[in-house]
Amino acid sequence: MLNEEQKKKSVRWQKLGCGYCEMIQCLRILRQEIVDYRTKLVEEEWTPAKEKFGEGIRKNTCLWCGKEYQTFCYGRKRKFCSDQCWRNYYMLYPSEPRKSARCAYCGKVFKMVNSKRKFCSHECYIKNRFWSKEDATELIDALMAGEDIVIPQWLKRKIKRTIIIW
Numbered sequence: 001m002l003n004e005e006q007k008k009k010s011v012r013w014q015k016l017g018c019g020y021c022e023m024i025q026c027l028r029i030l031r032q033e034i035v036d037y038r039t040k041l042v043e044e045e046w047t048p049a050k051e052k053f054g055e056g057i058r059k060n061t062c063l064w065c066g067k068e069y070q071t072f073c074y075g076r077k078r079k080f081c082s083d084q085c086w087r088n089y090y091m092l093y094p095s096e097p098r099k100s101a102r103c104a105y106c107g108k109v110f111k112m113v114n115s116k117r118k119f120c121s122h123e124c125y126i127k128n129r130f131w132s133k134e135d136a137t138e139l140i141d142a143l144m145a146g147e148d149i150v151i152p153q154w155l156k157r158k159i160k161r162t163i164i165i166w
Contacts, residue, residue, distance in 0.1 A: 002029065002037050010034060011041075064089045104128060104153045128152045 002010065006027050013023055020031055027034075057070050060078060064085035071078055080086040101112050103120040105128040110120035119125040127135070131152055142149040151159075 002027075002033055007037060010037060014038070106150045128154070131155070 058073050062081040062085050063079050067081050069081040100109050103124050104118040105124035108120050
């Protein structure tokens with residue numbers, strides 16, 4: 001049977017990641033004594049978090065199903081009892097677009113959910129990122145025909161710089 005000092009050392013070494021062999025050599029006890037003690041801790045639902053923060057538990061109510069559930073008092077307050085309730089809630093109540101922005105490729109105004117978004121679609125992103133020689137020939141043909149054209153923002157800036165230099 002382990003005494004209090006051996007129990008404290010066993011828990012401390014467990015947190016550090018020590019195995020049974022190291023504990024047996026340092027504490028000079030039988031392997032089965034450590035196994036029994038750890039099994040007892042698991043049965044009592046001991047965790048390092050409970051030891052650090054205590055038994056502070058708060059009751060919450062799920063926004064989706066209304067079921068009551070318990071969480072620890074530390075950390076951010078959870079709103080849902082499970083991931084499934086979270087998914088169901090946000091499928092029914094999606095977040096509203098925060099503001100509108102102008103696409104960096106085509107210049108079209110679009111509603112954006114992510115504040116870092118620069119393009120209205122994946123297609124515009126690909127066209128801007130991988131602008132090819134075919135796009136350049138289409139641009140020249142459209143200019144010769146007098147049609148309205150869409151030019152990437154980086155190309156517009158380069159053209160403005162070259163015009164200013166001349």
